[in-house]
Amino acid sequence: MHSEEKLMSKKKPAFPINHFLNEYLIEHSRNIKIPIFYEDLLRFQGSVVVYDKNDEDTLWVRVYYSDFDREEIDLSLKKVYNILHSNGNEDNIQYLNIDAVDYCTFGNSKPFRVKVRNVLNDNYTYFYVKKTDASRVYGLELEHILSPYNLNFLVYKDTLIEEHIAGIPGDTFIKEILPNCSEPEKSQIAKEFVKFNERCMIRLLGDMRSYNYVIVPTHDFDSVVYKIRAIDFDQQCFEGKFKVYYPQFFKENFPMVKLVGEKLLENSIEQYKMEERSIVAKRILSSEDRIDELVFCMKNDEISTNDNIEKLKMQVYEFTRDISFKKSKNMGEVLESALDFVRRNYEDVSTR
Structure with missing residues (x-):
């Protein structure tokens, strides 16, 4: 059952969303306008390494932004959270806090992981901001349809927003x-x-x-x-x-x-x-x-x-x-x- 041979080929490129897939995403409410793009999150001023409970490098870094950018980025990420998890209603924005934005330099998608906390009860959740890749969108949609689990994600232009899968x-x-x-x-x-x-x-x-x-x-x-x-x-x-x-x-x-x-x-x-x-x-x-x-x-x-x-x-x-x-x-x-x-x-x- 087990093989030692090298299975994977060289790094896979990201494929753009074509017209047909874009129309499909619109029809199934996956394509929704969002106020921030993946490229916006790359404007961080610096970063620190994120370690796990055993003090081992997680391959994620916690990024920080200039005061000017931070305010705008925080508000936009709160809006994205509301679009992903509800109908985009902004009544609760004052109760949301962006606790952390982490960036992963490992793997193909180089995602950002956003930690959102409700300040009223300290409950928190995560979502991911990634560059759009047609392969990944097909994979997410097939998982949603063919696996026992529903998946929540959004695509807008060159940015993909995914909810966190806990486990x-x-x-x-x-x-x-x-x-x-x-x-x-x-x-x-x-x-x-x-x-x-x-x-x-x-x-x-x-x-x-x-x-x-x-x-x-x-x-x-x-x-x-x-x-x-x-x-x-x-x-x-x-x-x-x-x-x-x-x-x-x-x-x-x-x-x-x-x-x-x-x-x-x-x-x-x-x-x-x-x-x-x-x-x-x-x-x-x-x-x-x-x-x-x-x-x-x-x-x-x-x-x-x-x-x-x-x-x-x-x-x-x-x-x-x-x-x-x-x-x-x-x-x-x-x-x-x-x-x-x-x-x-x-x-x-x-x-x-």
């Missing part, structure tokens, strides 16, 4: 929490990783290394149930290697893969894969019109290289023996074939 970072969980989990909890986590692995593969979401997903614990009666959620969507339908779309092939996930081998029998693994395929197929069928619209945008877009498209379509064809993959001309058609393959298999089984 324990996968790498932290594997290192600090997993070893102390009970045996039944480990079995449940193994099952969840199998399902997560399958879900990423079906919708072609790549690069799910342990720091690109979170573990979400939920208390249920006298036990804790763990779910796995993707938090990074840059690698939607870009890479040419089929293995990139399987979390199991990243060395960072080896402890999870080992857990699956220790806790689950082969027929259980197949059962959980089939369950996940069925759940995704039901979501495809229940959101057919919206998915058709999104796939149409992707088929009329350029979100990968010709080399990656050729490589991926042939590798998926070898895996499925479905001729439609071989005929695909772009990543949108590869994804369309993948979703059709899952839906057809589900319908074939359910009509027997």
Whole structure:
């Protein structure tokens, strides 16, 4: 299940939002005018390193602005928070405080993380400001439609606003929490990783290394149930290697893969894969019109290289023996074939 080979190619470029995707975003209330852009946040005067509770560098820096810029930026970020989380009503602005603006120099998107606090009760939340990338927007929208989780995000021109996805970072969980989990909890986590692995593969979401997903614990009666959620969507339908779309092939996930081998029998693994395929197929069928619209945008877009498209379509064809993959001309058609393959298999089984 595990591979040491280098999976990822060189850094992925950001792709612009084309006309069709922009129209889709407007139709589904994802494209809303906002008072600040990603570029505005780059005007910081200086920064300090942000350390975690163990005094280790988090790869985020806390930025600060001149007094003149700070006032304008704070007010604009409060307005963005209200647009993202409500109807943009500004009655509560006086009760909001921008506690911190952090900047990440690691990874593709170089995001800003904004901490917003309600001064009346000290509750706080985060949202992210990033440069728009069509791959990421497709990834967010597919996650919203095909996963168990709704996602809240906005796009305006070259700026993307995303709400924070709460959870324990996968790498932290594997290192600090997993070893102390009970045996039944480990079995449940193994099952969840199998399902997560399958879900990423079906919708072609790549690069799910342990720091690109979170573990979400939920208390249920006298036990804790763990779910796995993707938090990074840059690698939607870009890479040419089929293995990139399987979390199991990243060395960072080896402890999870080992857990699956220790806790689950082969027929259980197949059962959980089939369950996940069925759940995704039901979501495809229940959101057919919206998915058709999104796939149409992707088929009329350029979100990968010709080399990656050729490589991926042939590798998926070898895996499925479905001729439609071989005929695909772009990543949108590869994804369309993948979703059709899952839906057809589900319908074939359910009509027997």
